[in-house]
Amino acid sequence: MSSFGSYVRERRERLKASDATFSVRQLAVRIGVEPSFLSKVERGETPPPSEEKVKALAIELGEDPDVLLALAGKVSSDLQEAIRKRPELFAAVIRELKDVPDQAVLRIVREVRDGKW
Amino acid sequence: MSSFGSYVRERRERLKASDATFSVRQLAVRIGVEPSFLSKVERGETPPPSEEKVKALAIELGEDPDVLLALAGKVSSDLQEAIRKRPELFAAVIRELKDVPDQAVLRIVREVRDGKW
DNA sequence: GACAGCGTGTACTAAGTAGTATACACTACA
């Protein structure tokens, strides 16, 4: 059920069509793992790699690191750290916004950025 | 450096002063671990236990589970799941609110709750 | 027909996670 692997494979194959350096071997070297390991990851034979490697993979594939981490079942450590620094606050925020539609949440974010609070 | 253990120990000792059932042994049984393990955790000889045990501990000690999890270096799995379901959105929210003072964040959350968005 | 490059199968490992089980020494108390 690991959609992470097939997602990466699909994305990589697409890029490989127009750029031969997106072979398993070469991409693996670029993100700092052994080719056989990336191969196993793509086929879901092994769980997704560490946060660091997933982020490197995201950058190579031109994907959003947070999205790829999510597919890997992870949450970026900088987000976790922000939550751990003010656990009550962020727990409240996240649980409150959990079921609020994207549009509404984005409006809030924009207002914060514009200093309208 | 593990503040988690000493924090738990202090809370437990405080409760034990007026309730003898807050011994290492009895509390350990209530949260579902061996007494020797809780002892080691409190002395920082072993890293904090699993999320499940930390939550049980928080409830027994009358503490906020999210706060105790934060001390354990963890983030509640339900929060992680919420983030993983909409990674771009929540990554934006958290990074945007990271340096915003509590007061302001709380006001925003209240406005959301009151449907002022 | 050799050589480069490809994807993958197999075997292995070092470190971390999350504890259990048992025994020991000490204190209170009846």
Added chain:
DNA sequence: TGTAGTGTATACTACTTAGTACACGCTGTC
């Protein structure tokens, strides 16, 4: 003085994480 309860030391274990190292067979090409 025995026994109930306390905290802890020691030894051990099963599972997971996060990979490496190497070899194999296939394909294209020069």
